[in-house]
Amino acid sequence: IMGDWAAGYMMTTLGLEPGVGFGYAPSPGTSGMFIWLSDSFGHPVGAPNPAVTDAWLTVLGSVEGQNAFNPLKGSIPARIDAVGAAPDLYNTYLQDAAADWASNDLAGSLAHGVAANERFMNDFNEVMNIFLASGDANATVQAMQAVCLQDAACGF
Known part of the structure; x- marks a missing residue:
């Protein structure tokens, strides 16, 4: 059982298409549940170039930044307007993941520190x-x- 990073690796690095070169399915026993975690980028205290860090975080938080990052990583964007702004960037797997996120019960990943310390x-x-x-x-x-x-x- 792998996370969306595996889809990103297979799509971006190996050039495989979801449903053709690899398959995907929910983890057993999780029907109707979306297990999630969030990639995060912080603003380090005492960073030597705070303006550069601010610019980086601004790009990452923008529709354009998320549409550049998420399809390559194999994940859905945090911004709910990003997929609609460029639907062609999001293949079948990513469209399915976005639909599941919108319709399923959300559960933070235990293994990645979302659900517990x-x-x-x-x-x-x-x-x-x-x-x-x-x-x-x-x-x-x-x-x-x-x-x-x-x-x-x-x-x-």
């Missing part, structure tokens, strides 16, 4: 490794509940 992810991975070694589902559930509470990642 890094401490939780480290502890989560440790508990899963113990489960893989032991096969003890009850102990794993108890350990995950403890990790969730300890790392303030539960939402309750």
Whole structure:
């Protein structure tokens, strides 16, 4: 299971067409759900050339910047007006992804830090490794509940 970067690699680097050179489908059990993360570019504190950084961020935030970046990366733009401004840049995969984003329930990626902090992810991975070694589902559930509470990642 890969993210949209894999589509970008196959389309941009390998020159493959979605649905012809490679296929795509939602992860099993996620029908009606769009698992997302956001590529981000920040403005570093103390950057030696803040005006250049501002200009870079302005380009990235523009329709033109997102239409230059996203089709090559294999992702949909953050701006909702970008695809409509240049629909020919967005192939079948990207059009499908944009439609799914607009119509599905959104869930932040656990693996990429959207849904939980890094401490939780480290502890989560440790508990899963113990489960893989032991096969003890009850102990794993108890350990995950403890990790969730300890790392303030539960939402309750």
